[in-house]
Amino acid sequence: MAKDHPILTYSVKPPKGEAQVWLTAMGLAIGIVMVVGLLGLILKRGTDVFWPKRVVEIQLKEGGSLLGEIVLRQKNLKTGREEWLVHSGNKSKDDPGSAYRYVDTGEVTGTTEPAGVMKAKRMEYGDALFYPVNLTARDGASLRVSDAGFNEKLKALMKTGESERRQVEKLEKVEIGRINQKIQDLDNKIKVNPASAESLTAEKASLQAEYEKLAAQARGLHEALGKDILRCRLVGGEERDQAIGELIRIYEPNKLGFWSRLRTAISQFWDFLSEDPREANTEGGIFPAIFGTFVMTILMSAVVTPLGVIAAIYLREYARQGLLVQVVRISVNNLAGVPSIVFGVFGLGFFVYTIGSHVDEWFFSDALPTPTFGTGGILWASLTLALLTLPVVIVATEEALAAVPRGVREAALACGASKWQTIQRVVLPASAPGVLTGVILAMARGAGEVAPLMLVGVVKLAPALPLDTQAPFIHAERKFMHLGFHIFDVGFQSPDSLAAQPMVYATTLLLITLVVIMNLAAILLRNKLRKKYAAGTF
Amino acid sequence: MTVTESNGATAAAKPAIEVNGVDFCYGSKKALSDIHLTIAPRQVTAFIGPSGCGKSTLLRCFNRMNDMVHGARVTKGEILVEGVNIYEPRLEVIDLRRRVGMVFQKSNPFPDSIYENIAYGLRLAGERNKKVLDEAVEQSLTAAALWDETKDRLHESAFGMSGGQQQRLCIARAVAVKPDIILMDEPCSALDPIATLRIEELIHHLKQDFTIVIVTHNMQQATRCADRTAFFYLGEMVEEGPTTKIFSTPEKQRTEDYISGRFG
Numbered sequence: 001m002a003k004d005h006p007i008l009t010y011s012v013k014p015p016k017g018e019a020q021v022w023l024t025a026m027g028l029a030i031g032i033v034m035v036v037g038l039l040g041l042i043l044k045r046g047t048d049v050f051w052p053k054r055v056v057e058i059q060l061k062e063g064g065s066l067l068g069e070i071v072l073r074q075k076n077l078k079t080g081r082e083e084w085l086v087h088s089g090n091k092s093k094d095d096p097g098s099a100y101r102y103v104d105t106g107e108v109t110g111t112t113e114p115a116g117v118m119k120a121k122r123m124e125y126g127d128a129l130f131y132p133v134n135l136t137a138r139d140g141a142s143l144r145v146s147d148a149g150f151n152e153k154l155k156a157l158m159k160t161g162e163s164e165r166r167q168v169e170k171l172e173k174v175e176i177g178r179i180n181q182k183i184q185d186l187d188n189k190i191k192v193n194p195a196s197a198e199s200l201t202a203e204k205a206s207l208q209a210e211y212e213k214l215a216a217q218a219r220g221l222h223e224a225l226g227k228d229i230l231r232c233r234l235v236g237g238e239e240r241d242q243a244i245g246e247l248i249r250i251y252e253p254n255k256l257g258f259w260s261r262l263r264t265a266i267s268q269f270w271d272f273l274s275e276d277p278r279e280a281n282t283e284g285g286i287f288p289a290i291f292g293t294f295v296m297t298i299l300m301s302a303v304v305t306p307l308g309v310i311a312a313i314y315l316r317e318y319a320r321q322g323l324l325v326q327v328v329r330i331s332v333n334n335l336a337g338v339p340s341i342v343f344g345v346f347g348l349g350f351f352v353y354t355i356g357s358h359v360d361e362w363f364f365s366d367a368l369p370t371p372t373f374g375t376g377g378i379l380w381a382s383l384t385l386a387l388l389t390l391p392v393v394i395v396a397t398e399e400a401l402a403a404v405p406r407g408v409r410e411a412a413l414a415c416g417a418s419k420w421q422t423i424q425r426v427v428l429p430a431s432a433p434g435v436l437t438g439v440i441l442a443m444a445r446g447a448g449e450v451a452p453l454m455l456v457g458v459v460k461l462a463p464a465l466p467l468d469t470q471a472p473f474i475h476a477e478r479k480f481m482h483l484g485f486h487i488f489d490v491g492f493q494s495p496d497s498l499a500a501q502p503m504v505y506a507t508t509l510l511l512i513t514l515v516v517i518m519n520l521a522a523i524l525l526r527n528k529l530r531k532k533y534a535a536g537t538f
Numbered sequence: 539m540t541v542t543e544s545n546g547a548t549a550a551a552k553p554a555i556e557v558n559g560v561d562f563c564y565g566s567k568k569a570l571s572d573i574h575l576t577i578a579p580r581q582v583t584a585f586i587g588p589s590g591c592g593k594s595t596l597l598r599c600f601n602r603m604n605d606m607v608h609g610a611r612v613t614k615g616e617i618l619v620e621g622v623n624i625y626e627p628r629l630e631v632i633d634l635r636r637r638v639g640m641v642f643q644k645s646n647p648f649p650d651s652i653y654e655n656i657a658y659g660l661r662l663a664g665e666r667n668k669k670v671l672d673e674a675v676e677q678s679l680t681a682a683a684l685w686d687e688t689k690d691r692l693h694e695s696a697f698g699m700s701g702g703q704q705q706r707l708c709i710a711r712a713v714a715v716k717p718d719i720i721l722m723d724e725p726c727s728a729l730d731p732i733a734t735l736r737i738e739e740l741i742h743h744l745k746q747d748f749t750i751v752i753v754t755h756n757m758q759q760a761t762r763c764a765d766r767t768a769f770f771y772l773g774e775m776v777e778e779g780p781t782t783k784i785f786s787t788p789e790k791q792r793t794e795d796y797i798s799g800r801f802g
Contacts, residue, residue: 405646407642407644407646408646408648408649409606410603410606410640410642410646411642411646411647411648411708411711412648412658413603413606413635414601414603414635414639414640414642414712415635415639415658415659415662415711415712415715416632416633416635416636416659416662416663416715417632417658417662418632421662425648425658425662426648426649429649429650430649532649532695
C-alpha cells in the first residue's frame with residue numbers, strides 16, 4: 001500500500017469496514033422477530049380454533065374415563081409431570097360448570113381414539129361430545145344409530161331445525177320489533193297529546209293483539225324445535241336427550257380425513273365471520289363486531305380527512321408563519337400524545353351530554369326521557385376517534401403540502417391563478433398521496449382504539465347493526481360492537497375464561513386482518529395517485 | 539383597476555415595460571439599485587450578467603412573482619407595464635399575470651395531461667366551452683411547435699414528455715392565455731443543445747406576437763435570439779442597447795470584460 005509518492009509523503013489509512021451496518025441490522029432484526037413472533041402466535045392460535053381436533057378417550061387410574069380434545073400440554077410446576085388441558089364440553093342446564101378440565105398424566109392409564117364419537121355445536125351450552133344412540137323425530141320416525149339412513153335423517157332434521165330457527169329469529173327481531181316500535185310511537189303520541197288517547201287506544205289494542213299472535217307463533221316454533229330428539233350416550237354411560245333443533249353443526253372428528261377436516265375448518269371460520277355471537281360472546285360469530293368496526297372506521301375517516309386537510313391548508317398556506325402558528329403546530333402535535341381515554345371523556349362530555357342532549361331536545365323530544373342521541377352511539381364514537389386521530393392527518397398533510405415543489409405553485413400563479421385556485425387545482429392533487437399516508441396512519445390508530453369507545457357507545461352485545469334495511473337505513477345513534485372491545489370483553493369479562501381464550505386469538509386475528517385490508521385499500525389508492533402525480537423527472 | 543387594453547397601433551408606439559429608478563430589497567439586502575430600463579414591444583430583450591447580479595430578480599418584478607418571497611419588495615421607483623404602475627396597491631395582480639406570462643428555468647408542467655396543462659389558464663378564467671378549449675390547445679401547441687408531436691397523446695400525462703418537450707409545453711401554457719409579454723427565466727439552462735436550438739427558434743417565431751424578455755447565462759444565446767441586450771452586474775444595469783452593438787462595441791469597460799470572458 002505504501003506507494004512512493006513524490007509530493008505527498010504521508011500515508012493514507014485503508015478504508016475500514018462499516019460496523020454500523022451490524023448495529024442497524026440488529027435493530028431491524030429485533031423488530032422483525034417481535035412482529036413475526038406476535039403475528040405468528042396470533043395466526044397460529046387464531047386459526048387453531050377452527051381446525052377440528054381429534055377426540056381422545058382418556059382412561060383414568062381412579063376408574064372411569066374422560067372424552068375430550070387435548071388443547072394444551074404443559075408441565076405442572078408442582079408435580080413436575082405433564083398435564084393436559086382437556087376440552088370435554090357437555091355442559092347442560094343441570095351441569096353448568098366448565099367445559100375444560102386439567103388432567104395429570106400420572107393419573108392416566110391409557111388413551112384411545114374412538115371412531116364413533118360425535119362432536120356437536122349447540123345453540124346453548126357450547127360443544128357436546130358423545131356417542132349417538134338413536135333419534136326420535138316428531139313425525140314418529142325412530143332410528144337407531146346402526147340403522148341405514150340414520151345420518152341422512154339426522155341431517156334432514158337439523159336442516160328443518162335451522163329453517164325454523166331462522167323463522168323464529170325473523171319473527172322476534174324483525175316483525176315483533178316493528179310492532180314494538182309502532183306501539184312505542186303511539187305511546188309517545190299519547191304522552192305528548194293526552195287528548196288523543198281515546199282514538200289511539202283502539203289502534204294500540206289491535207297492535208297488541210297482533211303482537212300476541214306473533215309471539216304465540218314464535219312460541220309454537222320454539223316448541224316444535226324441541227320435539228326432534230337425539231339420544232346421546234356420554235362417556236360415563238349416562239344417556240341424555242338432545243333437541244336436534246338446537247344443533248348447529250355435527251361431525252365425527254375421528255373419522256375426518258385431511259380435506260374434510262379442512263372443509264370443516266373453513267366452514268367454521270365462515271360461521272365465525274358471518275354469525276351473531278351467542279352465550280355471552282364466547283360462542284358463535286363476531287359479524288356485528290366486524291361490521292361495527294368497519295362502519296366506525298369509515299365514518300371516522302370521512303370526518304377526519306376533510307377536517308385535517310382544511311386545518312393543515314390554513315396552517316401551511318394561509319397563516320402568517322410566526323410564533324402563534326408555531327405554538328398551534330406544537331399543540332396539535334402534542335394532542336397526539338394525550339391518553340386516548342381523555343378523548344373518551346371529552347367525547348362523552350361534549351358530544352354525548354352537550355350536543356347529543358340538545359339534538360334530543362330539538363329533534364327527538366317525543367322519545368324523551370329515553371335518549372336518542374343523548375347517549376353513546378356510533379356517530380359520537382366516530383367523532384371522538386376523528387378528534388383523536390386529527391393530529392396525525394394534520395401533520396401528514398402539512399408535510400405533504402410543504403413538499404409540493406415551488407416551481408409548480410409558481411407555474412400556476414404565473415398562469416393567473418389565485419391562491420385558492422393554486423391550492424385546489426395544483427397543490428392539493430400533488431399532495432394527495434401524502435394526505436392518504438396520514439389517513440392510513442389515522443385509520444390504523446383509530447380502528448385499534450378501545451378505551452375511548454367504552455365511554456361513547458361501544459357495547460358487548462348490540463341488538464341491531466348501525467346500517468340495516470329499515471328506514472332511514474343509517475342509524476347513527478345506535479350502539480355498536482367493536483372488535484377491540486370484543487377482545488377485552490371476551491378475554492377479561494367472560495365467566496368461562498378458558499372457553500373464551502380461543503375467541504380472543506381469533507378476534508385479534510380478524511381485527512388485524514380488517515385493519516390490514518382497509519390500509520391496503522388506502523395504499524392502493526395512494527399508489528394510483530402517486531403514479532398520476534409523479535413528479536417529473538428532468 | 540386593470541392593465542389597459544393595448545391595440546396594435548398604440549402598442550407599437552408605447553414601450554411594453556418601463557422601469558424608472560427601481561431599488562429592490564430582499565429583507566435588508568439590496569438586490570437591485572436604481573434601474574432605468576425601457577423594453578420595446580414585440581422584440582426580444584435579453585438580460586445577461588453573472589450569477590446573483592439581479593437579472594432574475596428584475597424579471598420576476600415584471601409579473602410580481604417576488605410577492606411570494608417573504609420580505610422582498612420594491613423600495614424605490616416604479617415599474618410600468620403598458621403604462622400602468624404594477625406596484626399600485628389597487629392593481630389586480632391576477633390580471634397582471636394574465637398579461638405577463640412566465641416560463642421558468644426548470645420546466646414545471648402540472649401533474650396532469652398535456653391538454654389540461656394548456657387549458658389550465660383558460661379554465662381559471664372561467665372558460666368552459668369545449669370547442670374554445672380544443673381550439674386554444676391546438677393553436678397554443680402549434681405556436682410552441684409541439685402540436686405534431688403531441689396531437690395523438692393530448693390526454694396522456696405531461697410527465698411522459700422529454701425535458702425539451704416539457705419546456706415547450708410550459709411555453710405553450712404561457713402562450714395559451716394570450717399574454718402581451720412573456721418572461722423567460724433561463725428557459726434553456728437545463729436542456730441539451732438540440733432542445734435549446736428548438737426553443738430559440740420558437741422564441742424567434744413568437745416575437746411576432748409577443749414581447750419577450752429572456753434571462754440567460756449563455757451569451758451566445760443572447761446574440762442568437764435577442765434584439766436588444768441588457769448587461770447587469772452586482773445589482774446594477776451596466777449597459778443596454780441593440781445586441782449587435784453590446785457584443786461588438788460596448789460602451790462600458792465592464793461589459794467588454796464580461797462578454798470577452800475576462801470574468802463571470
